[in-house]
Amino acid sequence: MTARLIAATWHSMRHPTRRGIALTIAAVPALSLAYTLALVPFTPRLGDIRKARVDRPALILSADGTVLAEFKPVNREWVTLSQISPHVVDALIATEDRRFYQHHGIDLRRIPSAALRTFAGARQGGSTITQQLARNLYPDEIGRAPTLTRKLKEAITALKIESVYSKDQILETYLNTVPFLYNAYGVEMAARTYFGKRAADLDVLESATLVGMLKANSTYNPVLNPERALERRNTVLAQMLKYGKLSPPEYARLNRQPLNVDFEPQAEPIGTAPHFAVQLRRWLTAWADRNGYNIYSDGLVVHTTIDSRLQAMATQAVAWQAGQLQWIASGTWNERTGCWPGNELFQSFIRQTAEYRTARDTGLSDQAAIRKLAQDAAFVDALCHSKTQIQAGFVAIDPRNGDIKAWVGSRDYRDEPFDHVQQARRQPGSTFKAFVYGAAFADGAQPGDTIVDRNVAIALKGNAVWRPTDPEPPTGRPMTLRNALAFSRNRVTAQLMQREGPTKVAALAREMGVRESPLDAVPSLALGTSPVTLKEMVSAYCTIANRGAYVEPRMVTRIEDRNGNMLAEFPAARPEQALPAAAALKLVDAMRDVVNRGTGSDIRTRFGIHADVAGKTGTTQDNTDSWFILIHPQLVAGAWVGFDDARVTLRNDYWGEGAHGALPMVGAFYDMALRARVVDAHAQLAPVSNPSHAGHARPRHHFLFWRF
Incomplete structure (x- = not known):
């Protein structure tokens, strides 16, 4: 029976009929549609999408009502679209999705040209800003692999996002969630990190630099790769010229300007009771998981037992006495007494370092490695400092x-x-x-x-x-x-x-x-x-x-x-x-x-x-x-x-x-x-x-x- 079925199938493939060809052609889109519909349950739900945009971290309050901390998933400060320079929006749309306001999440006109360019050897993404947002918000659900399944999930999620949000809300969410290296998430933290200013104050050149980074953060890092970043920035300026966001004289003047990066990594605020906050985050995460809440987006307000006045007093008392004791410790442990190669304990500290292991890997004996490292004043100072801090x-x-x-x-x-x-x-x-x-x-x-x-x-x-x-x-x-x-x-x-x-x-x-x-x-x-x-x-x-x-x-x-x-x-x-x-x-x-x-x-x-x-x-x-x-x-x-x-x-x-x-x-x-x-x-x-x-x-x- 099975052999007969295989033989019949092989015969039909070798001698197709008109009816068979028509059925096969009709089956391709039907099967594609069926496969796409089958993927819908495996994409984020509308309720999840509504919640994803809301950046309402848990607010941690002391017993007397002062803010101790905010539990953010990343180092980000959410700003509204009105608090972002319009140059950023112009650069983004001109470079990433020029028909952003005309499509509904998927740019059907862009897909064929992107495919042709890719087949010709010049790979070009056809993803809209909304599709990129879908990928950024739901990396686990959508995935990153360059497969048809991933692109279909991305497209389905983009359509869902467009049904929930306005265009301005999509732009605002996108610009607040993209990463920019150095633990800076969103355009506000990026503006502070690379240019020392707020997102609202970014000029055209600075906006083009940040938008240029979105293609590949590391490749176009203006701190480590300024030449590539400058080239990419000028590409963004050219796109802005092409789509009417810059005049020819403006472009001619701007593309000759240097990057003028003012780099300063932005440390996350640690609050007044940081160690307490770390312990509390673990407890609160477990509580939220059990009760169906998200500590990063549900706007929880947590009232703690900490008294901000007593916390400040404790911090002050610890800093004062530890400082006094550190003065004594530094006098006891220095290059003339504790931190010198003749001290057996300090030798054991040296043996615990990566530098010592590297020296031994080159063939040096134990004592030779210690003598070599002991001659490095910076190494000795750093090791002594790390070991002798009260x-x-x-x-x-x-x-x-x-x-x-x-x-x-x-x-x-x-x-x-x-x-x-x-x-x-x-x-x-x-x-x-x-x-x-x-x-x-x-x-x-x-x-x-x-x-x-x-x-x-x-x-x-x-x-x-x-x-x-x-x-x-x-x-x-x-x-x-x-x-x-x-x-x-x-x-x-x-x-x-x-x-x-x-x-x-x-x-x-x-x-x-x-x-x-x-x-x-x-x-x-x-x-x-x-x-x-x-x-x-x-x-x-x-x-x-x-x-x-x-x-x-x-x-x-x-x-x-x-x-x-x-x-x-x-x-x-x-x-x-x-x-x-x-x-x-x-x-x-x-x-x-x-x-x-x-x-x-x-x-x-x-x-x-x-x-x-x-x-x-x-x-x-x-x-x-x-x-x-x-x-x-x-x-x-x-x-x-x-x-x-x-x-x-x-x-x-x-x-x-x-x-x-x-x-x-x-x-x-x-x-x-x-x-x-x-x-x-x-x-x-x-x-x-x-x-x-x-x-x-x-x-x-x-x-x-x-x-x-």
Whole structure:
């Protein structure tokens, strides 16, 4: 049967009839039409096209109504057609689509001539501006391959666009969405990038230059390829002459002019809380995907918990103290001390570089490669600078509801986008001791209970022994838990850890807020040997301030549409009692003494903070990490200071301590917040059970040398 059918088909092809020929000719357009119609469902829907033109990025607001950020997909500022120079429109239409106002998305007259030129070897695109817009808006749906299917999808989408938009709207959308290199999208950003002016102020030559780039951005880049860009610009001017947009004298004068590019890449505005905004964008994108919204086009208005005043204070405090510490670090790490080839650590830095690997690939030995690179002063300076930049993180949270009020992830987001609040995991040092004492107080211990201050040897697995030490020799006398916490005594804390058990302490830390970082339940955990994030630690200290109740941190309170209609509301999380309230009150009372007379006393004596506060300093081995967290009934703030490479330290026991590295950031922040009355200076953490150390009286010394 199959053989007979094949034979019959072959016979008909060898001996066609008139009727067969007619049917075949008629079938070609019918099949083409059927194929085209079959592609319609695979092109963007009209609703998608209506939404695509609307550039309404999500607006991110602080709790007090200031704009923190706008979530744009690219570095673009949308402008109306009336805000674009008419020279741009004239150049675009004359060059790309001279019959733009006569066709309905597809220029049927242009297609045959474009095909003939292509077959003749001079390839010419037949795409209209509307077809190009379709391709720019929907690259995934339409594709880029030079196939018939792609051209048909492009044509179908162009017809849909023309049915939705007016010609002026199409031009406006096209000119606001085309890319121009250097992260400049749209004609407004291109005008600023290449000519240092607004799109409305572009002259004929500048307009022709930008329109000329549309054919091939890289090829006609006026910065890197000025000769080609000039040639292409003059081609555009010739088209404008041809179609009556320029007079012959104008053309003769203009095509002899230089490019006159005024190049300056346009950095995206980072806002006042950039690291917070990065975290929020991830959260908001997930929320929008679940609920059918687009963060770039639906005009969402997101109300966050950030207080713009506190954010500014935190940024100022971090910049001030980090600048002071950088001066010390730069004096410690320079070509005469740290950053020189004889330093083994600096040699290891060199070995991590691409330049070192390249030198080794040429056949140089390890030492020869190091000697060669060490002779390059620019290389040494750049490497030293990158490794010895002080970094910091700062976050402040309202313990009553978990609202994040300030978030500074690094000294400068442009130089260091890595977030030291949420991303960085560092050893918390003695700030972790709060969980050891919290566990003890939960088990009935009192701040006045004593443990002998003596040398301790704690057996570990594998016959290892842990011997915690303190800067001061052991006294051999009983020391109260209050004093051990106030003066951060490691030997007493280690003994308390033995009594409570690492597993119990680790579990309590997780309940109180350290919920993402893994904790190694070993005795040394008491001194903060398991890396955690600053956000986790401050969140856990909020639990202390909130009488033992953990409240999950919150970034957003509500989301509205652009008309103010409520789309979603996010109430504060339900409190979870992680630490008994009585134990939390004991812990607060003992931690008051840290700032009243212990390692954090600079809060009182240097910064003159008289409010009811408590806190804890933290310093890791070799002064690698410096921590300080301060709690207030309405605000808990913490700071971390260090280097991204943990092998780099300040090499100074004084400045490397939490009391002198991180504490000044927190102290300066609270001083500003209290003076501005953003937080209540009279709020009480809890009843004071040790009045002699209350710390509310004015301290004898009040130095304001932290001032800017």
